[in-house]
Amino acid sequence: MQGLHLTSLLSILILMITAFIMPVIKQRQLVTKISLATMGVVLVMLALVAVDVARVEHYTATIGHYDAPFGITFDIGPIEAVVGVLFAFVSTMVVWYASFGIHKEIKENRVKLFYTLIHLLLASLLGIVFTSDLFNSFVFIEVSTLAACGLIAIKDKPENIKATMKYLILSSLGSGLVLMGIAYLYSMTGHLNMRAIHETLQVSVAGNERAILVSLTMFTIGLGIKAAMFPLHIWLPDAHASAPGPSSAILSGIVIKAPVVLLFKVLFMVYGHEILKDTVILNLILIFGATGMIMGSLFARVQTDLKRMVAYSSVAQMGYIFFGFGLGNAMGMTIAIYHILAHGLTKSCLFLSVSSFIEQTGQRDIDNMRGIGREMPITLAIFSLGGLSMVGIPMLPGFVSKWNLALAAIDYGQIFLLLIILASSLLNVSYYFPIIINGYFGNANLEGKIYKSKMKPVRELVPLILLSIMMVIVGFGSGPILDWIASAMPSL
């Protein structure tokens, strides 16, 4: 139905328009309500998009009045629909959570700006995912970078400004490289539309091998910086650890995922497997991903600050996604996209529960979290669920990812890659379990702690509980989700 095709564009438009209404509204409560209502509407719209896609498999919405090779279009298939719903769901829950406590973390007069930035951020991330025009995606990348920087700097502390500058400079480098890559592609093919580039590129490979390799490298490094691929992740721990709690959840949960989706589209839909198999790019991504899985976990292991630990864990988890891309087979790609879902839900859950620990106790050190399970039992239960998913306990999404990634690695023909997955999982155990165990058990740890003394009111925990329920559903329902994503994989 034509009318439903509107919703993908309309969701971005509504977010952009409401973003600019909020700064002029006086009362904080009203801003919060408008933001929540908008997020709810957007979530419903993107769910409709998913329903629409499930029925017709794939559709193209023409923006402007020109058709595909010249005008901008949104190409929406199962991958875009799933990721869009994830983004909207996570941001809705984060905004809901923030509506209770964001004014305690940032200055009162910045609260409105916070919601404006979140709206802009979600709109640009959805744009990156939906658009099939490379230059349009670059514009959305820039918007998302600036909005994300705002969300980190909004706390006004010196370490926030420092982290923001670091992120801004590295991100600008990344988007510069992406722009150069687009310029190379444009000069080789004369198109900006992904499909058109793909078709032209297939017939004009001969003689262009080097230019293709250079542009591929630019895209990989540029988007790799934004998605915190292992050696390029150095901005992530500072930025995600110093930002206010809800910002960290949104940054770690969805902001680093959008460039990954774009990288997936660029690698496998623009260049295509025919070109990739003659280059070293996929092997490089595999190596970076594998190193990230191990090194990210090792770095996380040695952190003393709880939030930094969770931030480093993101680096490791992004490694899984790149690992899946690097394998280059259909299963690896499917599971990489599934892991975007799994990690987005799990990590936003973890960050929100960590930020409520910090908010209620005033402590950031892991050592001071002993006995927290008696004081805040529900929040630690949610944290534990997230931790278990990261470690890979069966039926949770993390397990589904690891299991299928292992199968994909066997399919790829390199059994030793299994060792990396195994080692990374064991490392995950080594830093998530101590917090859970020391939080709930041990007489010395629990001494003097009063049951539920620091617990937040249950209504403030609802978004967290919904996130964790969704996480479990994604784990249990992994079969249909995986099938659906796999149906959209470009043929090899």
Added chain:
Amino acid sequence: MTTPIIRRIVGWLLPFLWIFSFYIMLFGHLSPGGGFSGGSVLGACLILDRHVNGANAFGARFTGERLLKLSLAALLLYGILKGQSFLAGVLHMNGLPIPLGTPGNILSSGLILPLNVLVGIVVAVAFYLIATLFEEGHL
């Protein structure tokens, strides 16, 4: 920084710059120029005026709050005007029936003229606010 020479010369220049900025915005669809370039000239006018004439300046009468509202309203209008066109594009319809006028006239080419003016307002306000931000440390 403001010597009588600068004050006199700026006094001479400003009216022309003002008119030129509006010319660039309004003729954006007919000649080189458009919203961004016109807006940057307009913003430069406001900044120059403020630096030279201080509290008497035209721009100083607008507080940050009011300017912010103005530019947000412009953005909102832009979003609605262009958004309806995009949405109509998805449905393969024509959007708001805005008369195209005679090519070559100022009132022609549909949406481009109002959009240019709106972009100009946003850009001018942004330039001016950034300049005042560096001057006083707050809006």
